[in-house]
Amino acid sequence: MASLVPCPHCGSRPKEEFTVKGAALKRPSPEAGADAWFDYVYLRDNPRGGYEEYWHHTAGCRRWLIVDRDTATHQVTSCRDAASASAKEHGA
Amino acid sequence: MADIRSLPALADRRPLTSPQVTLSALPEGTVLQVIAGPKTPDLTRLAGEAGLVARAIAPGQWFLVGNRPTAHQDMRRLLAMLEPDASGIDQSHGRVRMLMEGPMAAAVLSKGTAVDLDPTVFPPGTTAATLVGHVSAHLTRLDNEAFEITVLRGFAAALWDDLALMCAEYL
Incomplete structure (x- = not known):
């Protein structure tokens, strides 16, 4: 797991200040059907490489962030505020 | 009639003083x-x-x-x-502020937090919400050698004791 997370508001902070929620996925439309929703709620990839996750900066700015990290090298390639991520990209 | 005045959270903690670092409770204003x-x-x-x-x-x-x-x-x-x-x-009832100052204040505080307290990165006037040990706290650099630490009232005594331990080598 990444040790230092570059929070866009607070700067570089240790992972102890954060809570990980899990994969940042595109939310299906309300009418997408049971299969699409089952996938969205329960099924996760476990990729080796880049993976986007929701992280909450619990002990800092208390903002939800989208952290793009490499699951093999622990390298964080990007970290942005979830509110600034486009609605098109990540659903509402 | 019973005395129901509120007691400051750190009323029984005496300020710690030395030429290197001092720790004191700020008035609960x-x-x-x-x-x-x-x-x-x-x-x-x-x-x-x-x-x-x-x-x-x-x-x-x-x-x-x-x-x-x-x-x-x-x-x-x-x-x-x-x-x-x-x-x-x-939040006057809910947060307690402390003051840590002296030439070793930044050194003491960096035992507890991962925030880079170098004056070029964290100059006077900057603030940070962070962990000090396992306690969520809010830091403000008032001066090169002075920090204000704001913490939830229920954690004030615990954080004070942690900070006192971190100061111990300079007292």
Whole structure:
């Protein structure tokens, strides 16, 4: 797991200040059907490489962030505020 | 009749003093948490008029702090002035502030937090919400050698004892 997370508001902070929620996925439309929703709620990839996750900066700015990290090298390639991520990209 | 005056959270902690570092409790005056929308009012001006100082916490959030309690009427006026672009929540009862100062203050504090306290990165006037040990705290650098530490009231005594331990080598 990444040790230092570059929070866009607070700067570089240790992972102890954060809570990980899990994969940042595109939310299906309300009418997408049971299969699409089952996938969205329960099924996760476990990729080796880049993976986007929701992280909450619990002990800092208390903002939800989208952290793009490499699951093999622990390298964080990007970290942005979830509110600034486009609605098109990540659903509402 | 029973005495129901509130007791400061750190009433039984004596200030720690040495040439290297001092730790003391700040008066439990006013702590007003402000949450603003996209249009932020001029908080520096509003705080100044109320005899308070604004300290950033996070995007859209501030503490307005002062060493003196704010009278009910003045608080109501200030809360009304914040609306409609921002809202204030009185936290005077809920947060406790401490002052750590001296040439070794940054060295002591960096035992507990991962924030880079180098004066070039964290100059006077900057603030950070972070962990000190396992306790969430809010740091403000008042001066090169002075830090204000704001913490939830229930954690004040525990954090004080942690800080006292971190100071021990300089006392």
